[in-house]
Amino acid sequence: MNYVEEALKGNQLAGARLIRLLEEGDPQGIEYLKALYPHTGRAFILGLTGPPGAGKSTLVDRIITELRRRDLKVGVVAVDPSSPFSGGAILGDRVRMQRHATDPGVFVRSMATRGHLGGLSRATGEAVLVLDAMGYDVILIETVGVGQDEVEIVDMAHTTAVVCLPGMGDDIQAMKAGILEIGDLFIVNKADRPGADEVVKQLQVMLEMRTAHDEDAWRPPVLKTVAVRNEGIPDVVDAFYAHRDHQERTGILAERKAKRQMHFFRELVKEMAAERIFGAAEGSAEYDRMLEGLRARQIDPYTAAETLLDQTLGGR
Amino acid sequence: MKQKKVRVLIAKPGLDGHDRGAKVVARFLQENGYEVIYTGLHQSPEQIVNAALQEAVDAIGISVLSGSHNYVFPEVMKLLKERGMDDVVVFGGGTIPEEDIPPLLATGVKALFRPGTPLEEVLEFMRENVG
Structure with missing residues (x-):
């Protein structure tokens, strides 16, 4: 079934399965959502x-x-x-x-x-x-x-x-x-x-x-x-x-829609950034040492977070 | 972020109001990490299947204590096929005479639990057949 085509025709099964993919954070769901977006x-x-x-x-x-x-x-x-x-x-x-x-x-x-x-x-x-x-x-x-x-x-x-x-x-x-x-x-x-x-x-x-x-x-x-x-x-x-x-x-509706759009965007960036940062760090010896240090309270979480971000995004 | 959860619809067809079994199973599945969509009483097969479709569930559990099991289960199986939802696991429970069980299982129903079944058996079935 072509989820996007069928959902646009109003097919409930396609729509339901698409929502399920999105709910589970399936990357394919996001691809479908991009295709649907112009119709929203x-x-x-x-x-x-x-x-x-x-x-x-x-x-x-x-x-x-x-x-x-x-x-x-x-x-x-x-x-x-x-x-x-x-x-x-x-x-x-x-x-x-x-x-x-x-x-x-x-x-x-x-x-x-x-x-x-x-x-x-x-x-x-x-x-x-x-x-x-x-x-x-x-x-x-x-x-x-x-x-x-x-x-x-x-x-x-x-x-x-x-x-x-x-x-x-x-x-x-x-x-x-x-x-x-x-x-x-x-x-x-x-x-x-x-x-x-x-x-x-x-x-x-x-x-x-x-x-x-x-x-x-x-x-x-x-x-x-x-x-x-x-x-x-x-x-x-x-x-x-x-x-x-x-x-x-x-004109408040347009303003509110724009605000909603910005909110959605910011949330998305946060979510994706966190996913990438943790994804890149997980499994590395350095990251494991950092977690170990956190557990033992040898480093504070603020320093640890800054270090992790500096390492993935480059220094400030 | 991957967040897989198994979704189960628990439905109660028929004109009777005996929903305790359905509610106990719903509660038990919730306590074991399942997302349970409960439809309430007096559901027709069409309502059950449409709800399952919109909710994109992995399984449907149907509680029948009204004696209408020989109608409800085959009808649900037929509608699921028509809607392209053959992959949804259907199970049930209630006062179903022993001799009615084999023909119902032959229509594709995965399991039927009779009164007195320990809840763990239901959980075992779910883990094995649904996830």
């Missing part, structure tokens, strides 16, 4: 993040339905944590989305974090590129359940929704400096529970302090949903598009 950059990339149990997967399920109703093809990348002990994972986000499993206009891929921090997995960005090239109009990224600091999603998505829950009053205070700063819109899910209006109010107060007093500035809406009962979903989708229109009009 068209999809609207949405991020959904929030604490565990906020109902992210159920929301994604409902949002897929709404987007399909609007005749849009939807790709989903759902990230769940790997066990730090076994390295294994149970990826259960699909459970809520399986009704779409037989819809050819929907593609759901679960990914384990495999030790990557930040709320996503290392290959999430690459999976998004593949789905983009396959022709999905909207790509939804569901992060792992996050607390305060896992904000990598903003570098990936054009529009990010933060999902909150009723009864999170004090938590919202605590989260101020973390994920709450990254929301382009806020969803208070399970809004049929007591305390929903209080959370909405608290979020609004917080956002008022955050938003610049600028006519043109985007004011993140706070929306109430009850995902299990399919309530409030069209408003959420409308808000996604309202945000995108605003970003396009103000």
Whole structure:
């Protein structure tokens, strides 16, 4: 099978196997990705993040339905944590989305974090590129359940929704400096529970302090949903598009895309550099001596790192 | 950076809600380093195969306690062939009468575990046949 040709035609098996190669860091996968790259950059990339149990997967399920109703093809990348002990994972986000499993206009891929921090997995960005090239109009990224600091999603998505829950009053205070700063819109899910209006109010107060007093500035809406009962979903989708229109009009989208590109590039250079440097050093007697010295605390790691880099990249 | 992981889909077809076996196996495989994609209850063969396709799994484990094994397994095998996924290893478990097992294995199912099978046996099977 010609993975690239088939993926561009929307062949799900080709796309799935390509994502698998990329997830495993297979160099052939990167070659395929280079060929796909000119066909990317068209999809609207949405991020959904929030604490565990906020109902992210159920929301994604409902949002897929709404987007399909609007005749849009939807790709989903759902990230769940790997066990730090076994390295294994149970990826259960699909459970809520399986009704779409037989819809050819929907593609759901679960990914384990495999030790990557930040709320996503290392290959999430690459999976998004593949789905983009396959022709999905909207790509939804569901992060792992996050607390305060896992904000990598903003570098990936054009529009990010933060999902909150009723009864999170004090938590919202605590989260101020973390994920709450990254929301382009806020969803208070399970809004049929007591305390929903209080959370909405608290979020609004917080956002008022955050938003610049600028006519043109985007004011993140706070929306109430009850995902299990399919309530409030069209408003959420409308808000996604309202945000995108605003970003396009103000030029922020282009800026954000460029920033995302730079971020992607820098991460890639870091990753490839580390791979080459260690690859070149491993097996040499000198490197072994260095590691020995580190273990025995005869050299400090700063000096060791500098020495290694000087040796591979040449002196500064 | 090479990061090989074996990916397994655990699915539970049928109208019954007996998913404990599926969950125990899922958990056990996770503890042994596998990435397990769990689909939840009431899955049709088509849903199972499409999920396996999108998730690019190496193996599919199907738990059947509803008596529908003679339909589910052959149907899954047929769909896998149609989709060009013959290389995916299929195994299963549940209340499957002894005499039904040979004909199911003849359709290409790699192993069927009956109630009371020690989990280590499943792991051994996985290591030998999947990775």
